[in-house]
Amino acid sequence: MDAVNEWLVTWGDNLWTWIVLPVVVLLGIYFTVRSGVVQFRLIPEMFRTLTDKTPRGEDGRPQSVSAFQAFTISAASRVGVGNIAGVGTAIALGGPGAVFWMWLMAFVGGASSFIESSLAQLFKIRDSDGFRGGPAYYMERGLKARWMGILFAVILIVCFPFAFSSLQANTITATVSATIGGETLAWLPWVIGIAVALLTALVVFGGVRRIASVTQTLVPLMALAYLLLGLVVVGLHIDRLPVVFAEIFTQAWGFNEVVGAAFGYIVLTGVRRGMFSNEAGLGSAPNAGASAAVTHPVKQGLVQTLGVYFDTFLVCSITAFIILVSVPDLSSATRGIGLTQDALVSTLGSWSSIALSVIIFLLAFSSILGNYYYGESNIEFITPNRGVLTGYRTLVVLAVLAGSVVGADLVWSFxxxxxxxxxxxxxxxxxLLSGIAFRLLKDYTRQRREGRDPVFTRDRLPGVTGIAVWENELSVTGPIDLTTKRRQSAKHRDHLHTES
Incomplete structure (x- = not known):
């Protein structure tokens, strides 16, 4: 078993280092240049569209989840234990300089996130809960390659709702056991696992709207709690902050390193851990982005780019500062959650370990929900059979239970x-589809320059086939909103007539 695990680790390292990461970086730079640095230029639009009113259907109900709810579903998956354990590992391996490369990766990856989520919105379809879509859908409808969509869907289902959710459950069990001192109690993992599995079942069998209602509460709550904890730690070590910033920027370039190869290792560590955390370009977040009811595909592209920034510049940075202001000497630092936990306890005392355990539970459980939804969207891409979906939900709950009671090393490596x-x-x-996304962006910015709240209909992209929704303005904005607009227009005409 050890030999299999070692082979998987070596295979995964080579794949990421020599193929995936170069492609990610080069494409991110290309998207940044072609889009006119959209991930920076339209930051104000990201916040504006995050709170957009959700278009309603003829029955007066929201057409699907809101832009904010889609943001929280994707954030639930993005913001997980990796934001604590992954950052701790990156700093332990690559030093403070790895944080700089995580930041840079988030900025470059923001352009990739914009492209993939805009495309997911464009090629989404309607279902009983509202909308669904993602990479599998734009592969089928945009590239006319259903085989590619099925391949992607199968890989995602194996990876996120099964493997990663079981790992999140394993982390919950380990953290709770350590906090209450029950590592030697053989029955405790089963109790914790059953409890987490039941909580998961209560949410996932309720569909995407219940998932959205849970994540829109959990995500802001856990982010605020962790932010407050981090600010207290940084405040108690405020004198260390200038030194920490200096270390992040100088050691990113290997200025303080003796071995020349250290520079490449720092870069790879920061970039890889950053991508694992914010998921920009991975193809996971677009599954949540496609579920939102918005009036223009670019709006959700911008919202999901903001999700990358939320994950890295806020949550990951909090972890980095907690560690770096509290642990000046990283030479003998432990990796993962242990490093963050030691940093908190050394500053705030043993009670902070309990607080971190609660935050880790919220992080891990919300990730399980986000991962589940990604899988559901892709199950429905492969087959509309409701029995298959019920079976999938059952298997996810069992995977959560299994992850709570078995070892995780082999699963993680796989x-x-x-x-x-x-x-x-x-x-x-x-x-291959980025040209369409750039045309969408051009249409959006043109409408904004005209002072309009952008509304997209598929006739605005002549020559592009496979678009299932966006039929006309009525279907996009909703009959209620459109009627209101017409009434306002009529009042405006009457006003002009009276003045004349």
């Missing part, structure tokens, strides 16, 4: 490599 294949498949697709 999922790590499989996720590289998933990312590569998605990157090829968005590279």
């Amino acid at each position: 999922a790590d490599g499989v996720m590289g294949l998933m990312a590569l498949t998605n990157l090829i697709a968005i590279a």
Whole structure:
């Protein structure tokens, strides 16, 4: 078993280092240049569209989940234990300089996230809960390659809702056991596992709207709690902050390193851990982005780019500062969650370990929900059979239970490599379809310059086939909103007539 695990680790490392990461970086730079640095230029639009009113249907109900709810579903998957364990590992391996490369990767990856989520919105379809879509859908409808969509869907289902969700459950069990001192109690993992599995079942059997209602509460709550904890730690070590910033920027270039090869290792560590955390370009977040009811595909592209920034510049940075201000000497630092936990306890005392355990539970459980939804969207792509969906939900709950009571090393090594294949498949697709995304962006910015709230209909992209929705303005904005607009227009005409 050790030999298999070692082979999987080596295979995954080579795939990411020599194939996936170069493609990610080069495409991210290309998308940045071609889009006119959209991930920076339209930051104000990201916040504006995040709170957009959700278009309603003829029955007066929202057509699907809101832009904010789609943001929280994707954030639930993005913001997981990796934001604590992954950052701790990156700093332990690559030093403070790895943080700089995580930041840079988030900025470059923001352009890739914009492209993939805009495409997911464009090629989404309607279902009983509202909308669904993602890479599998734009591979089928945009590239006319259903085989590619099925391949992607299968890889994602194996990777996220099964492998990664079981790992999140394993982390919950390990953290709770350590907090209450029950590592030696053989029955405790089963109790914790059953409890987490039941909580998961209560949410996932309720469909995407219930998932959205849970994540829109959990995600802001856990982010705020972790932010407050981090600010207290940084405040108590405020004198260290200038030194920490200096270390992040100087050691990113290997200025303080003796061995020349250290520079490349720092870069690879920061870039890889950053991508694992924010998922930009992986093809996971577009599954959530496609579920939103918005009036223009670019709006959700911008919202999901903001999700990358939320994950890296806020949550990951909090972890980095907690560690770097509290642990000046990283030479003997432990990797993963242990490094963050030691940093908190050394500053705030043993109670902070309990607080971190609660935050880790929220992080891990919300990730399980986000991962589940990604899988559901792709199950429905492969087959509309409701029995298959019920079976999938049952297997996810069982995977959560199994992950709570078994070892995780082999599963992590396997999922790590499989996720590289998933990312590569998605990157090829968005590279081929990026021209359509740039046309969408051009249409959006033109309407904004005209002072309009952009509304997209498929006749605005002549020559592009496979678009299932966006039929006309009535279907996009909703009959209620459109009627209101007409009434306002009529009042405006009457006003002009009276003045004349």
